[in-house]
Amino acid sequence: MSVTAALGFSAAGTAAGIKENGDLDVALVVNEGPGRAAAGVFTTNRVRAAPVVWCSQALQDGELSAVVINSGGANACTGHEGFEDTRATAERAALALAGHDVSDIAVLSTGLIGVRLPMERLLPGVDEAAAKRSRDGGETAAMAIKTTDSVHKTAVAGRDGWAVGGMAKGAGMLAPGLATMLVVLTTDAALDAESLDAALRSATRATFDLIDSDGCMSTNDTVLLLSSGASGLTPAYPDFAEAVRTVCADLSRQIVADAEGASKDIRIDVVNAASEDDAVEVGRSIARNNLLKCAIHGEDPNWGRVLSAIGTTSAAFDPDQLDVAINGVWVCKGGAVGEDRDGVDMTGREVVITASLGAGTTAVTVWTNDLTAAYVHENSVYSS
Amino acid sequence: MSVTAALGFSAAGTAAGIKENGDLDVALVVNEGPGRAAAGVFTTNRVRAAPVVWCSQALQDGELSAVVINSGGANACTGHEGFEDTRATAERAALALAGHDVSDIAVLSTGLIGVRLPMERLLPGVDEAAAKRSRDGGETAAMAIKTTDSVHKTAVAGRDGWAVGGMAKGAGMLAPGLATMLVVLTTDAALDAESLDAALRSATRATFDLIDSDGCMSTNDTVLLLSSGASGLTPAYPDFAEAVRTVCADLSRQIVADAEGASKDIRIDVVNAASEDDAVEVGRSIARNNLLKCAIHGEDPNWGRVLSAIGTTSAAFDPDQLDVAINGVWVCKGGAVGEDRDGVDMTGREVVITASLGAGTTAVTVWTNDLTAAYVHENSVYSS
Numbered sequence: 169m170s171v172t173a174a175l176g177f178s179a180a181g182t183a184a185g186i187k188e189n190g191d192l193d194v195a196l197v198v199n200e201g202p203g204r205a206a207a208g209v210f211t212t213n214r215v216r217a218a219p220v221v222w223c224s225q226a227l228q229d230g231e232l233s234a235v236v237i238n239s240g241g242a243n244a245c246t247g248h249e250g251f252e253d254t255r256a257t258a259e260r261a262a263l264a265l266a267g268h269d270v271s272d273i274a275v276l277s278t279g280l281i282g283v284r285l286p287m288e289r290l291l292p293g294v295d296e297a298a299a300k301r302s303r304d305g306g307e308t309a310a311m312a313i314k315t316t317d318s319v320h321k322t323a324v325a326g327r328d329g330w331a332v333g334g335m336a337k338g339a340g341m342l343a344p345g346l347a348t349m350l351v352v353l354t355t356d357a358a359l360d361a362e363s364l365d366a367a368l369r370s371a372t373r374a375t376f377d378l379i380d381s382d383g384c385m386s387t388n389d390t391v392l393l394l395s396s397g398a399s400g401l402t403p404a405y406p407d408f409a410e411a412v413r414t415v416c417a418d419l420s421r422q423i424v425a426d427a428e429g430a431s432k433d434i435r436i437d438v439v440n441a442a443s444e445d446d447a448v449e450v451g452r453s454i455a456r457n458n459l460l461k462c463a464i465h466g467e468d469p470n471w472g473r474v475l476s477a478i479g480t481t482s483a484a485f486d487p488d489q490l491d492v493a494i495n496g497v498w499v500c501k502g503g504a505v506g507e508d509r510d511g512v513d514m515t516g517r518e519v520v521i522t523a524s525l526g527a528g529t530t531a532v533t534v535w536t537n538d539l540t541a542a543y544v545h546e547n548s549v550y551s552s
Numbered sequence: 553m554s555v556t557a558a559l560g561f562s563a564a565g566t567a568a569g570i571k572e573n574g575d576l577d578v579a580l581v582v583n584e585g586p587g588r589a590a591a592g593v594f595t596t597n598r599v600r601a602a603p604v605v606w607c608s609q610a611l612q613d614g615e616l617s618a619v620v621i622n623s624g625g626a627n628a629c630t631g632h633e634g635f636e637d638t639r640a641t642a643e644r645a646a647l648a649l650a651g652h653d654v655s656d657i658a659v660l661s662t663g664l665i666g667v668r669l670p671m672e673r674l675l676p677g678v679d680e681a682a683a684k685r686s687r688d689g690g691e692t693a694a695m696a697i698k699t700t701d702s703v704h705k706t707a708v709a710g711r712d713g714w715a716v717g718g719m720a721k722g723a724g725m726l727a728p729g730l731a732t733m734l735v736v737l738t739t740d741a742a743l744d745a746e747s748l749d750a751a752l753r754s755a756t757r758a759t760f761d762l763i764d765s766d767g768c769m770s771t772n773d774t775v776l777l778l779s780s781g782a783s784g785l786t787p788a789y790p791d792f793a794e795a796v797r798t799v800c801a802d803l804s805r806q807i808v809a810d811a812e813g814a815s816k817d818i819r820i821d822v823v824n825a826a827s828e829d830d831a832v833e834v835g836r837s838i839a840r841n842n843l844l845k846c847a848i849h850g851e852d853p854n855w856g857r858v859l860s861a862i863g864t865t866s867a868a869f870d871p872d873q874l875d876v877a878i879n880g881v882w883v884c885k886g887g888a889v890g891e892d893r894d895g896v897d898m899t900g901r902e903v904v905i906t907a908s909l910g911a912g913t914t915a916v917t918v919w920t921n922d923l924t925a926a927y928v929h930e931n932s933v934y935s936s
Binding site for chain 2: 282458462463465472485545
């Protein structure tokens with residue numbers, strides 16, 4: 169599975185010693201061709217890590233031939249020297265891979281902000297990963313990009329002789345912990361960069377963009393999609409876009425399920441909104457309400473906190489037309505008390521909040537997590 | 553002190569049995585005249601509690617003669633019946649006070665959302681408070697408006713024969729807990745409603761609006777200012793505005809210090825901003841960053857989280873010109889590593905974060921609190 173499910177890709181993971189505990193910390197994904205079209209989406213945080221700046225430049229020609237990823241350090245807020253470290257990483261990979269152009273090599277980093285990477289360990293790690301890369305290396309690569317992730321995350325989709333595979337790390341698009349969301353997707357379907365870009369943006373908008381574990385946007389978030397074309401097939405665009413979306417949705421759900429310190433996965437269905445923008449604004453406002461997130465942790469169907477979160481948005485709605493269900497019980501009807509809150513069973517890991525705005529027909533689903541003492545603990549210790 | 557520091561005001565607090573534990577839960581503040589000019593500011597949450605709707609209507613003529621406040625129930629999201637409960641409360645107070653017009657009586661509520669008030673207990677409580685009101689009742693009134701507050705909060709300012717006094721409850725303008733910020737200010741200075749309104753808006757903009765304990769905006773937040781004119785003096789407007797601001801700043805600081813579950817008070821000084829709007833947006837973004845709030849709790853000078861919070865704003869800045877100090881140590885200079893973070897002492901209750909945007913000359917201070925396991929615990933239990 170993972171990034172080597174699609175033909176034409178090799179991968180590896182290795183322990184270069186960036187992480188002090190000896191865990192895997194360098195991953196390499198290589199597009200062995202024949203094609204090298206690629207697309208990417210990046211954090212909208214204006215404080216962008218050096219590797220994000222590098223990758224956006226590398227992608228300007230719509231081609232990538234390899235991705236080097238390190239965990240154990242985000243290389244963010246590291247100034248000019250940090251950018252030179254990223255460039256040196258790409259140069260080393262180009263050298264080790266022979267025949268790859270440095271400007272086609274993406275570099276992704278995740279870990280602490282404001283700390284320079286130990287290049288004397290990272291660069292030999294790149295050599296080692298290049299040497300041991302293989303068609304079976306996808307799982308090991310997925311393990312090497314973990315930071316506070318408790319499990320590695322992979323997914324695959326496709327049919328009729330072509331595939332889309334991927335790996336992810338992170339616990340929220342707006343990532344918790346020291347962390348970041350990094351995703352590398354690969355496909356052996358033959359598509360041009362423009363089609364890849366369209367499929368990727370459409371998929372991330374409906375998946376990764378709608379998971380909001382803790383409202384904190386990373387400086388490093390990156391999602392890349394590389395095409396080798398090795399299957400020799402060019403699927404119909406809708407089929408391909410659907411496969412990309414399936415893999416992104418799968419990885420998104422895995423990220424939510426692995427969010428730092430979380431005890432509940434909260435699915436927020438905003439329905440009857442006047443527009444997609446309204447629905448997303450309302451969903452995000454609910455997802456970011458700390459009081460509600462605490463209540464869900466306590467298995468308290470506190471719909472008043474849902475209403476007060478909706479009330480802070482600019483979405484179209486009449487307060488007297490708001491309905492809210494928690495796990496299927498309409499505890500709020502017409503902006504006031506509805507069905508008996510004692511009928512709500514919140515003992516499961518997944519909690520579904522349905523917020524009906526009564527203003528249209530658009531629906532959007534946003535995912536978040538509860539707020540727990542474990543989250544506070546994990547994020548109050550610097551070296552976690 | 554409190555709301556009876558100014559001449560022409562009486563007050564009382566009583567236990568009407570709204571709170572099951574028998575604590576004080578009904579407060580009354582009466583403007584005995586001769587004047588009755590007043591001003592108010594209210595939550596901008598579009599889901600507004602019945603008493604907020606009532607008060608804005610009562611204030612339309614710029615006059616108030618009394619304020620009834622209950623804790624133990626917010627009377628929010630209670631529909632038409634909830635509004636009638638508020639009206640009945642005002643009517644009862646008008647009856648008990650004799651000679652007061654029902655449309656000059658403000659009603660404020662705080663407590664759980666989505667629960668009807670026990671009117672059979674509240675209304676006799678109004679009678680009792682009216683009967684026992686006195687010039688010495690300010691402290692008891694301040695005690696009766698507490699919900700999760702650990703202490704009651706009062707302040708006073710003024711000079712030359714006139715005074716501004718006030719009481720507050722709450723733990724954040726965008727209030728944590730089940731709670732809300734309610735503030736009643738009184739003055740014996742003789743001013744018209746327009747001057748009161750200007751002084752109040754100017755003061756709240758610089759004080760209550762800039763405390764953001766947990767980013768959650770209440771449905772009930774209200775700040776009222778009543779003038780009796782009983783001193784017979786009309787101070788110069790700047791002197792009066794300064795006194796109102798002093799009282800508001802004092803109460804704001806008390807609210808931050810009493811925030812639910814907090815172990816740190818965090819002062820965020822945004823400096824060298826291009827505009828006040830920019831500075832407030834940046835200050836609020838930092839104040840709402842859960843990861844940073846956890847780090848401060850752990851006494852970790854994690855400036856990377858400050859930068860990533862700044863990066864999500866639309867304020868004018870160049871990422872390479874950002875400087876950040878924590879408790880006076882410039883741990884980030886020019887968007888990269890600055891002075892040694894080990895030099896930062898965060899053991900005290902107050903932590904000062906200075907964020908310099910390098911884009912202008914405007915400075916704004918926003919206050920928040922850290923995020924703790926105690927906050928999670930307090931807000932995950934419904935009946936707290």
